Amino acid sequence: MPDRPHYVDLLNDIRLQESRAGEYLEAWANTTTNEELKECLSMVAAREYSHGDIFDRRVKELGFETSEVADPEFVEKVRVVTSDITDAEKIAWLKEARLRQPSPTVRERYEAATNDESVDPLTRSLLRWFTDVENDSVVRMGEVYGKIENGG
Numbered sequence: 001m002p003d004r005p006h007y008v009d010l011l012n013d014i015r016l017q018e019s020r021a022g023e024y025l026e027a028w029a030n031t032t033t034n035e036e037l038k039e040c041l042s043m044v045a046a047r048e049y050s051h052g053d054i055f056d057r058r059v060k061e062l063g064f065e066t067s068e069v070a071d072p073e074f075v076e077k078v079r080v081v082t083s084d085i086t087d088a089e090k091i092a093w094l095k096e097a098r099l100r101q102p103s104p105t106v107r108e109r110y111e112a113a114t115n116d117e118s119v120d121p122l123t124r125s126l127l128r129w130f131t132d133v134e135n136d137s138v139v140r141m142g143e144v145y146g147k148i149e150n151g152g
């Protein structure tokens with residue numbers, strides 16, 4: 001096996017975060033009765049699953065095995081988004097959960113890796129594209145969340 005680059009763990013963490021996001025967003029999409037929210041969650045969930053697959057592949061292309069890392073918050077996230085509380089309450093809960101993320105967050109780590117010349121160029125290019133898609137998802141979800149938070 002080649003020497004293990006320092007960023008393989010980051011790529012594996014992105015893979016896990018994205019595929020888990022796909023799961024809980026899809027679970028929420030299947031629960032909500034708000035059609036606009038359902039459509040947005042389904043679109044973003046498909047992106048998240050796809051990102052999970054792409055980073056899974058990238059770890060393997062670099063010559064390494066992916067690994068499983070437990071996320072104690074994940075089960076709770078699925079439980080909350082499929083519960084009987086309102087969509088507005090789910091949004092508030094998810095925003096609180098985001099604040100509890102350990103620092104540096106995965107997002108902070110991949111932003112740093114994008115600008116790190118010791119990371120191989122193809123991975124950096126992938127991270128730039130991934131960041132653009134994630135930003136677009138944040139904007140789209142923010143628009144739908146905003147309407148729900150304002151009682152729409």
Ligand SMILES: [Fe+2]
Pocket residue numbers: 017018021048051134
């Ligand atoms: Fe994501």
